[in-house]
Amino acid sequence: MTTRIIATGASVPEQIITNDDIAKVVETSDEWITQRTGIKQRHISAGENTSHFAIETAKKLIERANVNPEDIELIIVASVTPDYGTPSLGCMVQKAIGASKAVAFDITAACSGFMFALSVADKYIQTGVYSNAIVIGAETLSKIVDWSDRTTCVLFGDGAGGAYVEKSEKEGIIKEEIGSKGEIYEILTQGYTPCANAFNDNESGVDPLWYVNMNGREVFKFATKSVVKSIDRVMENAGVTQEDIKYIVPHQANIRIVDVISNKLKIPKEKFYMNMDRFGNTSSASVPMALNELNEKGLIERGDKIILTGFGGGMTWGTMLITW
């Protein structure tokens, strides 16, 4: 018995912001951004919040999987940019789609968020607690990026992606691992809120650490090392080699990170599915958005083996080998 992906979906803002558009806001250029990141454009919210994209994704999943919302048992949304502290995005999705019997919650694992959420859903299904789940990664990173910091604002985009999974007798998730390295969490942070209250002298309001802060070199190093090891381990534990793998769907952070991973693993770059040129880094939404695109384009067939891998803040990583 496995957890199997039945349907995928995604939703992005209509507004497209090109590198040239960003060059009007901060001092940068299309050439600089493209060479160092592989990103040419990103979709940026015209005001819709994260729940909007999560809900649109959930609606597509229900339609494509042809399931009754009342039959959904579990909804997990991964995000670092939810609309509220409470309610969770999961509960907002639950209301919007009328999944009244589901249990809904959010998890946070930054750019690995979808991998963590899918891993949790898989455990609930494997242990027989639930038989299906909607799993979504959704972000509006545009609201937490410092638009005066040219080293970070060029990288991110908004959007959501997700999967409807259910208990199956066919092959689905074969092997997976998620991991954390909290000891270096300072190298990538976002959303710091100071503890200000009526009985201390801390200042309330937006702290500079509210925005995305990162040590580029350390993040690059973590990403390349952790992903290489993780993919290696998952393939070894599953007893498969790269010849067995049709596609690797990595977190769409930066094409240069993927270049290094491809070189180190000696897996041809063609096997890495990338769409960061059009969407930028959408954190937890990037892996499911890319998987959905692969699916919509008809590039994968049932039976193909695919590796999904995410890495990011925490620091965290997650890799999953699935049979499509």
Next chain:
Amino acid sequence: MVFEKIREIIAEQTGKDESEITLETNVKEDLDADSLDLFQIINDIEDEFDVSVEDPEAIVTVKDAVDFVESHKN
């Protein structure tokens, strides 16, 4: 020995021929490497020689890298 290995690492990352790389080579300027290439070169040097480069900006030429490794490796 250290130089040969570092030259190999730099050649692999930049796609240049090893014969183009000497001790005097300025990695960024002479080999068209950008900051991310340099990151990766330093990452590979750290792994190869089990050293930790605290200030990557201090490494400009191949000789800088060789000197760093020779004075820091066990």
